[in-house]
Amino acid sequence: MSTLLYWLDPWEPSPTVVICVLLAAVLFARGARHARVSVPRRLSFWIGLVALYVALHTRLDYFFEHEFFMHRLQHLVLHHLGPFLIALSYPGAALRAGIPFAWRQRWVRPATQTKVARVFFDIVFNPVIAVTLFVGLIYFWLLSPIHFKAMLDYRLYRVMNWSMVIDGLLFWWLVLDPRPAPPARLAPGRRILVVIAAIPPQIILGAYIFFTPHELYPIYSICGRAFTWITPMRDQQVGGLLLWIPGSMMSVIGALIALRHWLRLSARSRLRKEREPGAGAPVTDAKTPASTAS
Incomplete structure (x- = not known):
């Protein structure tokens, strides 16, 4: 028990993380008693939420700050796995x-x-912008000068991590929405294209980091590495592989789930509205992500 408490003790305490996680947990626990939420969906939500908390607010954060491959593992959870599982639980109604x-x-x-809320969601849920943000944030935070500053300034470090969480939630919420359009933002077929479009840039960046023959992120050598038995180049290669393979595979899984929703809706003849005139136009009555999934 003492060992578990040691690892759960945050390396850098953040009231923001605690409040946000507790708020989401309380709302979901209260709402799940009234909304119809299956056991698999409940498990998906809780695992996703716990994964985000562990990646943000435990002693593991020390390793995330002192090894590049651990940092990539952290962002794989914050940007892909955690938001993916939460969106997969369709927790909006709850x-x-x-x-x-x-x-x-x-x-x-x-x-x-x-009007501000409608414009905001029209922008972030635009498929082109959604893909650009999802991939662009990965590229931005991995630019060597930006990454160097983010790992030195705790305020910028937190902005980086929260930007990955928020963007991940928005992207996977858009892609994994199980409903027809409308009320969903995108038709099922377009959801598949959106998530597939995010795969090549991740592969290219991961391969570039893996094959680069010199150290791209010297900040970890300057500040001291958590694992002295791993060479800087091997650390960088493992980090590139984490972006290249698991990150891309998450997008493939997302595309398969979106395809499943498309086939299910088609089998139930729930795609008629998408063929009606004007059905492809953006929905003007924007709603928050928490209210768009059921």
Whole structure:
């Protein structure tokens, strides 16, 4: 027990992480009692949420800051695995039901119906922008000068990690939405194309990091490595492989799940609305991610 408590003790305590995780947990636990949430969906949500917490707020953060391949493992959880599992649980109805009805009527609904909110979600859920953000953030934070500064400045380090979490949630929510369009933002076929489009850039960047013959991220050697038995180049190669193979495989799995939704909706004749005039136009009544999945 003492060993477990040691590893759960955060390397750098963050009230923001604790509040956000607790809020999501309480809302889902409250709402799951009223919304119909199957056991597999509940497990998917809780595993995803715990994965995010472990990657953000435990002693493992020391290793994430002192080894490049551990940093890539952290971002694989923050940007891919954790958000993927949460989106796969389709927790929108449960999270919505977890908010007191009076609060929904007075605060949540008016906030999601403002022009600013509609424009924001129209932008981030645009398929081209969604793919660009999903891949672009990986490239941006792995630019050597940016990465150097992010690993030295704890404020920029936290911005980096939270940007990966938020973007991951938005992207996988868009791709794994099980509903027809509308009310979903994208038609099932376009969801498949969106997630497939994110695969080649990840492969290219992972291969570049793996095959580069010199050290791209000297910050880990400067600040001291957690594992002295791993050479800088081997550390970099393993990090490149984590981006290249597991990261791309997560996108392949996402595409297969989107394909499954497409086939299921087609078999149930629930794609008719997508063939009606104007059905391909963006939905103007934007909603928060928590209210768009059921």
